[in-house]
Amino acid sequence: MAKRRNNVAGDYYGYRDDFRNDLGNRCRRDNHNDGIQQDNAQVNDINQGSFETIEVRDSCNVHVRTSDTQVGVSLQAAIQVAIAIVINISIADGDRAESVTHELLQRTGIDQVNRQHIVIEGSQDVEVQTRDTDVAVSLQVLLQILFALLIQLDIL
């Protein structure tokens, strides 16, 4: 999972592959505990990067509207909380409920990188509207998991 996160960060920040490999080799050389494997399975695995630039040159009357990812992130957290609540209320054994919650949230792991570069040059009366579809997709997936859970537990 750490490798996947590194890849997303690398894609997002534009690391070169040789730099990434070099970093990986150095990490391996410095690791004195090769026999120890850490299990990160309990960490929710949604890695997203959005990189958006809008350049306006020699133009007038340009209106730019972009989606607010803060709303998406709030919604994502709210759905995850709702999933955890449904499981904790429904399953009698607390430890089992925790394991189910972690595993379900882990399975919604999404790696996405979104790059947008918009250039408006020598234009007049332009309206630009952009939308971060990455967040929208992960919200839909989480919502589907929530509804599937409600159906399977005979709540819906």
Next chain:
Amino acid sequence: MKDFNKELSNLSKNLASVTVASVLRKHQVKDDKTKLNNLPEEQKEELRNIAKNLEDLVNQYSSGEDMEGSEEQVKQVLSEDSPLRMLLNKKKKERDS
């Protein structure tokens, strides 16, 4: 194209359903009803309201309605009177008392 999107949406819902079923089965919850709490109808209604509220908010977000008033949307998600917030407050009070 509309049919194709609907088909993809159904496929995604089915995959979510299979995923949830497999996790519940793995943890021996699916087939053994004794491992589940018998929830009163009132509590089930609360959970249904939370899911419906979240679905509405996600649909608004996905359709782009939030662009007109994103600040209001954030306030709504974080507001005291959202079903999710009310349930959390209720649970907190139950735990504290």
